[in-house]
Amino acid sequence: MEQIGSEYLDDKLATVKEIDFLQYRSGDLPTWCPGCGYFGIVDAFYKACRELELKHEDIVAVSGIGCSGRTPIFINSYGFHTLHGRSIPVASGLKLAREDLNVFAVAGDGDALGIGGGHLPHVARKNINITFLLFDNSIYGLTKGQSSSTTPHEQKTNSHPAGNPDKPLNPIKLALSYDASFVARGYAGDPQGLKEIIKAGTLHKGFSFIQILTPCVTFDKEYRTWKNLKENVYDLNLSVKEKNMETAMRAAENEPFGIGIFFQDTNRPHYQDILRRLNAAD
Numbered sequence: 001m002e003q004i005g006s007e008y009l010d011d012k013l014a015t016v017k018e019i020d021f022l023q024y025r026s027g028d029l030p031t032w033c034p035g036c037g038y039f040g041i042v043d044a045f046y047k048a049c050r051e052l053e054l055k056h057e058d059i060v061a062v063s064g065i066g067c068s069g070r071t072p073i074f075i076n077s078y079g080f081h082t083l084h085g086r087s088i089p090v091a092s093g094l095k096l097a098r099e100d101l102n103v104f105a106v107a108g109d110g111d112a113l114g115i116g117g118g119h120l121p122h123v124a125r126k127n128i129n130i131t132f133l134l135f136d137n138s139i140y141g142l143t144k145g146q147s148s149s150t151t152p153h154e155q156k157t158n159s160h161p162a163g164n165p166d167k168p169l170n171p172i173k174l175a176l177s178y179d180a181s182f183v184a185r186g187y188a189g190d191p192q193g194l195k196e197i198i199k200a201g202t203l204h205k206g207f208s209f210i211q212i213l214t215p216c217v218t219f220d221k222e223y224r225t226w227k228n229l230k231e232n233v234y235d236l237n238l239s240v241k242e243k244n245m246e247t248a249m250r251a252a253e254n255e256p257f258g259i260g261i262f263f264q265d266t267n268r269p270h271y272q273d274i275l276r277r278l279n280a281a282d
């Protein structure tokens with residue numbers, strides 16, 4: 001048995017087979033800051049792809065602009081680094097043209113909920129069969145620490161040194177209100193749990209919304225830190241029966257670290273199924 005680097009050793013020797021999720025990592029080394037939560041997210045993503053046995057050529061990762069926008073560069077698959085806020089419409093168009101592909105849209109909280117916020121209701125109500133990963137560090141990372149739509153009220157940022165005057169959006173409540181058919185929250189510090197959520201979202205037939213709590217270690221030393229996340233995340237533990245809108249909304253009210261699947265509607269047809277049905281009825 002071939003022995004591999006110590007970072008993947010648990011209490012037994014890792015084998016080539018056990019770490020072959022690394023095949024989903026591209027040859028480009030991530031340019032993210034050391035300690036950034038995004039490393040944990042792509043780790044979970046690679047592992048989810050491996051366990052679902054996705055073929056490289058069947059994966060497309062579509063991003064907007066931001067530190068999160070660089071994600072497709074680090075995945076050994078097809079990718080598309082689009083305009084600021086536009087990962088969802090580009091990913092939607094791609095899925096409509098190539099239904100056979102596994103299409104992932106990636107965006108930061110600024111990208112997805114600020115400039116690109118108008119796309120979310122439409123992909124959700126149409127139930128287009130893509131998986132959306134919201135890299136939510138509650139700050140603009142790339143542009144150096146301005147307040148975003150999810151920055152907590154009164155948090156001091158580079159754009160609001162006296163404190164953020166705005167009330168933050170709650171992405172889970174937003175996705176539920178827009179009728180997304182799969183709504184979940186993961187955490188960058190738990191790649192195993194996040195991997196399971198990404199797998200479930202990928203297998204879901206319809207729009208999957210996954211908020212991922214992650215620290216920006218460079219521009220947020222106060223709120224969404226590794227320490228704060230670690231101390232406050234808890235398992236939602238909702239049973240399948242409890243994954244209804246009312247329970248999900250109530251769970252989403254609790255600020256903000258419950259992890260797991262809030263809601264899933266497995267009966268609702270996705271967009272292309274609806275189109276097929278309508279066209280067949282012609």
Ligand SMILES: Cc1ncc(C[n+]2csc(CCOP(=O)(O)OP(=O)(O)O)c2C)c(N)n1
Pocket residue numbers: 065066067068069084107108109110111112135137139140141142143148216
């Ligand atoms: C049209 C347009 N407006 C503004 C910008 C500047 N800009 C680039 S990234 C970004 C925000 C990034 O923050 P976020 O989406 O939270 O992603 P992160 O960098 O934290 O991953 C902004 C405002 C831009 N590139 N294009």
Ligand code: SF4
Pocket residue numbers: 031032033035036037038067137141142215216217218219
């Ligand atoms: S600025 Fe923040 S989000 Fe961007 S790479 Fe650095 S730690 Fe990550």
